Amino acid sequence: MKELSVAEFGRRLAHLLVSLFILLCVTFVIGRILPTDPVGAIVGELADPAAYAAMRARLGLDLPIYQQFFLYLNGLAHGDFGTAVLTGNPVSSDLAQAFPATFELATLAVIISTFVGVPLGLVAALFRDSFIDKTARVLALVGHSIPVFWFGIVGLVIFYAGLNWVGGPGRIDVFYEGLVTPQTGLLLVDSLLQGETEIFWNALGHIILPAIILAYAAMAYITRMTRSFTLEQLSQDYVIAARAKGVSPLGTIWHHVLPNIAVQLITILAISYGGLLEGAVVTEIVFSWPGIGQYMTNALMIGDMNAVVAGTIIVGFIFMLLNFFADVAYAVFDPRMREAAR
Amino acid sequence: MKHFSKGLFVGAVIGALTISAPQLYAATPKDQLVIGTSLAQVLSLDPHQATEGKAVEIMSNLYDRLVNSTPDGKIVPQLAESWKVDDKGITFTLRQANFATGNPVTSKDVVYSLGRLLKLDQAAAANLKRIGYDKDNIDKLVTAVDDKTVRVDFSGQVTAEMLLYRLTTSTTSVVDSIEVQKHVADNDWGNAWMRTHSAGSGPFTLNRWSPNELVILDANKDYVAGAPKMKRVIVRHVPESQVERLMLERGDIDIASALTASDLATFKDKQGFTIQRIPTGGFYVLSMNAGNQYLSNPKVREAIAYGIDYKGIEKTIMGPYGRARNVPVPENFEYAIANPDWHLDVEKSKQLLAEAGFKDGFSLTLKTIAQTPRIDLATAIQASLAQVGIKIDIQQGNGSEIIAAHRARDFDLLIPQTSAYMPNVLGSMEQFSSNPDNSKEANNAGNFVWRSAWDIPELTALTAKASMEPDPKKRGELYVQMQKMFVEQKPAVLPMFERFEPIVLSSKVQGYIGHPTQLTRLENVTKSETQ
Numbered sequence: 001m002k003e004l005s006v007a008e009f010g011r012r013l014a015h016l017l018v019s020l021f022i023l024l025c026v027t028f029v030i031g032r033i034l035p036t037d038p039v040g041a042i043v044g045e046l047a048d049p050a051a052y053a054a055m056r057a058r059l060g061l062d063l064p065i066y067q068q069f070f071l072y073l074n075g076l077a078h079g080d081f082g083t084a085v086l087t088g089n090p091v092s093s094d095l096a097q098a099f100p101a102t103f104e105l106a107t108l109a110v111i112i113s114t115f116v117g118v119p120l121g122l123v124a125a126l127f128r129d130s131f132i133d134k135t136a137r138v139l140a141l142v143g144h145s146i147p148v149f150w151f152g153i154v155g156l157v158i159f160y161a162g163l164n165w166v167g168g169p170g171r172i173d174v175f176y177e178g179l180v181t182p183q184t185g186l187l188l189v190d191s192l193l194q195g196e197t198e199i200f201w202n203a204l205g206h207i208i209l210p211a212i213i214l215a216y217a218a219m220a221y222i223t224r225m226t227r228s229f230t231l232e233q234l235s236q237d238y239v240i241a242a243r244a245k246g247v248s249p250l251g252t253i254w255h256h257v258l259p260n261i262a263v264q265l266i267t268i269l270a271i272s273y274g275g276l277l278e279g280a281v282v283t284e285i286v287f288s289w290p291g292i293g294q295y296m297t298n299a300l301m302i303g304d305m306n307a308v309v310a311g312t313i314i315v316g317f318i319f320m321l322l323n324f325f326a327d328v329a330y331a332v333f334d335p336r337m338r339e340a341a342r
Numbered sequence: 343m344k345h346f347s348k349g350l351f352v353g354a355v356i357g358a359l360t361i362s363a364p365q366l367y368a369a370t371p372k373d374q375l376v377i378g379t380s381l382a383q384v385l386s387l388d389p390h391q392a393t394e395g396k397a398v399e400i401m402s403n404l405y406d407r408l409v410n411s412t413p414d415g416k417i418v419p420q421l422a423e424s425w426k427v428d429d430k431g432i433t434f435t436l437r438q439a440n441f442a443t444g445n446p447v448t449s450k451d452v453v454y455s456l457g458r459l460l461k462l463d464q465a466a467a468a469n470l471k472r473i474g475y476d477k478d479n480i481d482k483l484v485t486a487v488d489d490k491t492v493r494v495d496f497s498g499q500v501t502a503e504m505l506l507y508r509l510t511t512s513t514t515s516v517v518d519s520i521e522v523q524k525h526v527a528d529n530d531w532g533n534a535w536m537r538t539h540s541a542g543s544g545p546f547t548l549n550r551w552s553p554n555e556l557v558i559l560d561a562n563k564d565y566v567a568g569a570p571k572m573k574r575v576i577v578r579h580v581p582e583s584q585v586e587r588l589m590l591e592r593g594d595i596d597i598a599s600a601l602t603a604s605d606l607a608t609f610k611d612k613q614g615f616t617i618q619r620i621p622t623g624g625f626y627v628l629s630m631n632a633g634n635q636y637l638s639n640p641k642v643r644e645a646i647a648y649g650i651d652y653k654g655i656e657k658t659i660m661g662p663y664g665r666a667r668n669v670p671v672p673e674n675f676e677y678a679i680a681n682p683d684w685h686l687d688v689e690k691s692k693q694l695l696a697e698a699g700f701k702d703g704f705s706l707t708l709k710t711i712a713q714t715p716r717i718d719l720a721t722a723i724q725a726s727l728a729q730v731g732i733k734i735d736i737q738q739g740n741g742s743e744i745i746a747a748h749r750a751r752d753f754d755l756l757i758p759q760t761s762a763y764m765p766n767v768l769g770s771m772e773q774f775s776s777n778p779d780n781s782k783e784a785n786n787a788g789n790f791v792w793r794s795a796w797d798i799p800e801l802t803a804l805t806a807k808a809s810m811e812p813d814p815k816k817r818g819e820l821y822v823q824m825q826k827m828f829v830e831q832k833p834a835v836l837p838m839f840e841r842f843e844p845i846v847l848s849s850k851v852q853g854y855i856g857h858p859t860q861l862t863r864l865e866n867v868t869k870s871e872t873q
Contacts, residue, residue: 037746042385043465048788051463086385087553088537097552153584161588168594169585170556174576175371177558178550285581290555294581298382298554301740 012327016320020313027312028072031305032065038085041302059085072309082306086299091310094295099314100185101171102284102291105211106276112215113222114269120219121226122253125234136223143220151213152286159209167206169288176202210287214280218272225268229261263333270326274319370596372869373573375851378586378595381554381579383741388536389515390455391464395761398512398860400557400577405515405542406566408434408452408492409506413857415765417506421447421516421543422492427502431495433487439566441518441543449486454519456484456494462531466513468788469763473508473809474499501812507764512861517541545570545865554579559864570865571853590615590846596869597854599845602714603661609846619662619844620856623672623762623770625837626664626719632834633795634754636706640832641698647836648694649730650723651686656839659718664839669825670760670774671767672840677821678767682829691730703731706754709747712738716757719838723755749787751795759841760790765858767821768809774835775824776805796834801827 039056056062060071075082081091124136159166167173171187176199180190188207191200233239234257242252281293292311299307370376379396386392389401410420419425423437439447460467460477474497475483483495496505508514518541525535540548543566546559557577563569578595580586583602590598590609609615630637630646637643652666660666671678695701710720717738724734734755739747747753762770777791777798778784786792804827808820847854853866 034743037742037749040745040749041383041742048468048471049785051465051467052787054463088386088534094553153582156585156588161592164592168589168592169580170578173594174376174556174578175374177556177576286585288555288578288580288582288585290552290579294554301382301742302385303742 012324016324019320020316023316024076024309024313025069027309028069028305029065031303031308032068034303038303038305041304042085072306081310084299084307085302085304086307091306094307095292095310095314097182097185098290098292098295100182101187101289102277102280102293104186104188105207105214105280105283105289105291106273108207108211109214109218109276110269110273112211113219113272116215117219117222118226118265121223122230122257124223125227125230126249126253128231133227136227140220140223143216144224147282148213148217148280149282149286151216152210152283155209155213156286166209167202169206169286171206171289172199172203173206210283210289214276214283218276222268222272226261226265229264230257233257233260259333263330266329266333267326270322270329274322277315277318277322370594370869372850373571375572375575375597375864375867375869376595377575377577377597377599378580378589379577379599380581381557381577382581384551384553384557386537387540387548387551387557388462388533389512389517389542390459390462390466390531391533391537393465393468393513395860396577399862400548400559401512401515402544402857402861403546403559403575403864404540404544404548405512405517406439406447406544407512407514407516408509410863411507411510411764411857411859411861413855413862415858417503417510421452425506431483431493432502432505434492434494436490436492437566439543440564441521441541442547442562442564443518443521443541444564445518445520447516447543448489449492450489451519452492452516453481453484453486454522455516456480456514458517458522458531459513462533469508469511469513473497473504499806499810501810504764504768504809507766507769510861511763511859515542518543545863546575549574565865567865571868572864575864590848593848596848596851597845598847599843601844601846603659603663606662606844606846614849616847616849617662617844618847618854618856619842621672621858622841622843623675623765623858624760624841625667625670625770626660626716626757626759626839626841627670628723628836628838629748629753629756629758629790629794630796630834630836631751631754631756631794632797633751634706636698636700636704637754637834639698641694642700643832643834643836645691645694645698645730646727646732647684647832648687648691649727649732650684650838651726652838653685655719655722659715659722660839661715662842662844663715664841666838667840668837669829670771670835670837671821671825672762672770675765675767675770677818677825679822679825679829686726688726688729695731700731703733705733705735707735707737708755708757709737709739709744709753710757711741711744716759720757748793751782751793758790761841761859763859767824768805771821771824771828772805772809774833774837775801775828777802791835794834798831801831 043051043055084091084094087094120136124133127133160168180199183190187203242256281297284291284294296311383394384397389405406421408422410418422434425432425434457480460480485493487493521541522532525532538551545562545565547562549558549560551557559575561570561573583605586598587605589595632638656666668681668684708720710716720736727734748756773790780797804824811817850869852868856862
């Protein structure tokens with residue numbers, strides 16, 4: 001089993017690297033073809049041609065595109081993503097700052113959506129066509145079809161502006177800004193580490209609404225998929241046999257159905273998590289959330305391709321990594337895969 | 343009955359929760375001012391580099407200049423307590439002031455700053471380059487007489503008044519030369535450091551700038567004119583207008599700028615809020631490419647001027663953003679002429695097209711930034727020009743795409759906007775009336791008229807003459823002549839609406855007076871506890 005796994009691992013890793021390289025080439029070329037003008041964005045609309053040309057040269061945009069690509073690859077090989085036009089910082093340090101904000105939000109959202117979505121899907125399947133099932137289906141449909149933007153605004157109108165239950169846009173209230181030194185970059189974790197419980201509660205109050213709204217959209221998908229996976233299993237002979245033996249409905253679900261749908265479920269959760277991690281652009285804009293989605297959108301707007309390409313690589317990498325983990329999980333959870341490996 | 347009581351119970355719980363919910367999220371503290379806006383265009387806070395409006399507003403509170411201008415256009419002392427004008431230049435006497443670091447402000451700092459502006463040679467340098475100062479002559483023209491006396495000689499292309507106005511802008515901010523020199527790397531004049539730090543003598547210091555998130559300014563307690571009333575000013579990036587509106591209503595921000603017209607409208611007559619309409623002295627413009635086979639013809643340009651419903655658009659689209667005006671000088675400026683008789687007149691417009699030989703009309707593209715109110719403006723222009731027989735294809739894009747097309751003369755029609763750099767005819771009009779070399783080879787992409795390929799040698803000469811005329815009365819006459827000539831030549835850069843920037847303030851905020859060239863100072867802004 002071991003040799004095979006190593007070979008398989010190597011094959012998948014090679015696959016991952018090739019995909020990343022292709023992604024890189026495509027993003028780079030698209031970025032250079034787009035008619036955006038980072039130079040104009042930096043030097044301003046009224047700059048004279050000399051200042052314009054000087055900045056163009058400083059950014060290396062006066063070189064032929066293949067040379068730019070080569071230089072970029074060379075930088076990448078040395079772990080250098082280049083400098084972001086927008087901030088003047090190395091892109092890697094910008095991403096290191098923006099990514100934790102997205103990570104914190106996405107992780108909370110995926111936890112919420114899993115803990116609500118999976119049980120809801122199971123119950124809906126178990127009580128098919130009951131009131132609960134219908135409600136779950138409507139909820140899922142609504143979550144899937146109504147844009148996050150609308151939910152964000154309405155959520156803010158009700159829970160922030162109306163009821164004052166949650167904090168507004170941003171990660172914390174402005175007067176707490178700068179009181180917590182970033183260690184992990186995750187505000188909830190850092191504030192606890194530094195014993196700033198007041199800031200922890202404030203940050204929680206700010207993250208909870210966007211997290212729930214993101215979770216709702218993801219939950220809609222998770223519930224629907226869990227329901228259909230479960231329904232498929234419930235009609236299988238082994239379930240009927242278990243029920244005939246006198247196993248309770250909950251027991252059937254817990255001991256028989258869940259293990260059988262676990263593999264598919266993990267894939268679904270990995271995809272949802274990946275989707276959330278790439279930075280929910282719209283949510284981040286509505287909630288003024290300084291995450292990777294907003295960072296990349298702004299970079300794209302001014303044609304800051306170093307930032308866009310690096311961001312794309314990171315997002316692509318995360319997606320591929322999650323896929324990779326899902327595959328590994330397949331091997332762990334699916335007895336057939338284990339058998340085959342043996 | 344059972345269900346009913348259950349419903350009642352749930353209702354009661356929600357109700358109780360609502361009433362008893364603790365006020366976890368208090369409004370902004372009364373010694374901190376929070377401004378909501380879009381920081382997407384802020385790329386640098388180095389005053390000798392950045393020229394973007396929001397950046398200017400922030401920088402003008404971090405740095406003092408030699409002189410300042412009041413919102414109504416008067417030149418007042420800032421770091422210079424007085425100045426004397428002679429035939430050859432201006433001698434400034436500095437007052438006793440310190441930088442935030444504690445270093446005294448000396449004439450050496452002034453000389454260093456103006457030199458740095460031109461040698462760094464970024465967009466900001468255009469302010470002085472346009473009137474004949476450059477990196478080669480600046481060391482000769484700006485000199486330290488003694489520790490507290492600075493001499494700025496004329497370049498030969500400017501009058502004293504025009505020079506003083508240019509010295510009020512944030513591009514001539516005086517920086518702490520000792521501090522900046524500590525941070526120089528690779529001959530960059532400290533630019534990499536200065537983009538994200540401050541080294542000034544203004545009422546505030548830069549605590550933090552997180553791009554696209556927020557800017558925090560701390561009060562400079564030792565400011566020469568006394569510590570600012572606010573301990574801290576926070577400028578927050580709120581990209582979504584509706585969200586910004588909610589935050590203002592909730593009290594999480596005190597001032598909201600960059601609201602859309604519909605969100606702005608909700609604050610009209612609303613208790614606890616006031617709308618301030620800040621004039622910019624600039625315009626929303628219809629740029630026509632005079633290199634185009636149709637648009638090179640003045641009759642066609644006049645036909646277009648008669649093909650737009652300015653008054654209607656002002657009422658339905660521009661609202662607080664603009665006022666109809668076809669001369670590139672706001673009506674309230676001294677020597678502004680009356681508006682020409684351009685209004686929507688389909689018959690006249692058609693007739694002009696026929697005279698030009700295009701009876702059957704033609705098609706043009708119209709490029710615009712996808713942004714309120716310009717995108718709605720484009721649609722309205724498309725509709726009325728269709729009646730005349732000109733078919734418009736609208737192409738939207740983001741800022742950098744559209745600006746790039748404009749600079750490259752790659753458009754038929756395009757809707758840019760302008761600002762005045764000083765509150766007089768020249769300050770608002772110069773960019774519409776000066777194009778020294780229209781040839782493609784000149785590649786003068788920083789020039790607004792060049793981009794439209796509109797060749798106006800006479801008007802350019804007249805503008806140059808006006809800017810060199812020392813006698814105010816004669817200069818006034820030249821101003822009037824310039825505007826008349828502009829209208830007669832059927833401009834390829836057609837002003838449509840004078841541009842305003844409406845902002846909404848919580849009534850708690852006192853003493854905020856928006857400055858037309860974004861030099862709004864915040865040291866005297868206060869917040870009362872109740873509205």
